[in-house]
Amino acid sequence: MSDLAKEKAARLLKKRGSVSSLGSHDVRAKETGGKIKDSISTVSYIDEPGHHDDNPRPAVQMENTFQLAPLRRFPVLTVNDILKDVLDSYLQEEKYEAELCRQMTKTISEVIKARVKDLMVPRYKIIVLISIGQLSDQNMRIGSRCLWDSSNDTFSSHSFKNSSLFAVANVYAVYFE
Amino acid sequence: MDEFQTGEETAFVVDEVSTIIKESVEGAIGGNAYQHSRVNQWTTNVVEQSLSQLSKLGKPFKYIVTCVIMQKNGAGLQTASSCFWDNTTDGSCTVRWGNKSMYCIVSVFGLAI
Numbered sequence: 683m684s685d686l687a688k689e690k691a692a693r694l695l696k697k698r699g700s701v702s703s704l705g706s707h708d709v710r711a712k713e714t715g716g717k718i719k720d721s722i723s724t725v726s727y728i729d730e731p732g733h734h735d736d737n738p739r740p741a742v743q744m745e746n747t748f749q750l751a752p753l754r755r756f757p758v759l760t761v762n763d764i765l766k767d768v769l770d771s772y773l774q775e776e777k778y779e780a781e782l783c784r785q786m787t788k789t790i791s792e793v794i795k796a797r798v799k800d801l802m803v804p805r806y807k808i809i810v811l812i813s814i815g816q817l818s819d820q821n822m823r824i825g826s827r828c829l830w831d832s833s834n835d836t837f838s839s840h841s842f843k844n845s846s847l848f849a850v851a852n853v854y855a856v857y858f859e
Numbered sequence: 860m861d862e863f864q865t866g867e868e869t870a871f872v873v874d875e876v877s878t879i880i881k882e883s884v885e886g887a888i889g890g891n892a893y894q895h896s897r898v899n900q901w902t903t904n905v906v907e908q909s910l911s912q913l914s915k916l917g918k919p920f921k922y923i924v925t926c927v928i929m930q931k932n933g934a935g936l937q938t939a940s941s942c943f944w945d946n947t948t949d950g951s952c953t954v955r956w957g958n959k960s961m962y963c964i965v966s967v968f969g970l971a972i
Contacts, residue, residue: 780935787939795941808943809951809968811925813936820932821895825902826925827910835921854923856970858945 751834756803756855758838764797765840765851778816778847787812790851798853809854817846830856869919871950871969876913880954880965883908893930893961902926905965913967923968930961944970 772790776782791812798808815822828835834857842849887904891897905926913922929936942951948971956963 778935780937783935783937787937788941791939791941795943799943807945807949807970809923809940809970810942811938811940811966813927813938815929815936816934818932818934820930820934821893821898822927822929822936823898823902824925824927825906826923827906828921828923829910829914830921830923852925854968856921856923858970859972 752805752857754803756806756836757801758836761798761838761853762840765838768794769840769842769849769851773842773844773849783814787814805858807856807858811852814847814849817848824850869971870948873950873952876952876967877954879912880909880967883912884956884963884965888963898928902928919972920969921972925966927964928961
């Protein structure tokens with residue numbers, strides 16, 4: 683029984699091995715209808731380095747909890763306030779600079795994740811997505827759709843603007859059944 | 860007790876997902892130049908097409924698909940995401956696509972149930 687589990691874990695690790703590379707490969711768009719499209723697409727998936735060095739835990743078999751719905755629902759309004767608070771405090775007086783904003787996005791997303799985790803809402807998985815962009819004459823649209831259980835799962839969003847940059851923060855909360 | 864086939868079929872496979880996304884983006888906005896009036900429709904199409912293809916995979920996953928379409932104007936954009944989930948089963952994938960007049964960035968997050 684344990685050999686089977688070890689084998690599965692090894693296979694999983696091998697598969698995951700290709701995922702953890704900081705790789706990106708270019709794909710030229712195919713020619714269709716006789717017109718050569720000048721579009722390029724790249725794929726990137728970045729994982730924390732060193733994460734896959736740990737021994738992979740064998741998949742945990744969960745027991746039934748007989749719980750149909752979460753005991754405590756996700757507090758959307760509280761999270762809205764957190765987002766407003768964090769974005770305002772970090773970005774109020776900042777100007778858009780590529781390097782600074784690169785660090786800022788990473789920091790802000792970690793800070794928001796930590797504060798949402800502090801709310802200690804049990805059995806919820808959290809995804810925080812931050813975009814910071816420069817204000818110039820461009821137009822932009824951000825959209826998202828989710829395939830989930832709308833009675834339990836929810837999201838929260840906030841946008842911030844100052845004279846040189848704008849920031850959009852999205853938090854998705856997904857119930858782990 | 861039966862032993863269920865966990866692990867292999869219920870891990871987030873990045874390659875599969877990225878192929879689906881690339882096809883959806885190409886199909887929805889393939890040879891077009893940026894047009895303000897149509898961008899709303901385009902984001903909707905990209906996201907809905909991706910989501911329907913992902914659901915056809917039939918895996919026990921909840922998906923979140925985000926699409927950003929931005930006009931090419933020399934402006935910069937930074938994006939970051941931070942996720943609190945189960946590393947063995949959940950994953951994400953980001954696809955960046957561009958042509959002469961615009962960028963399209965699609966992020967997919969897959970969470971196992």
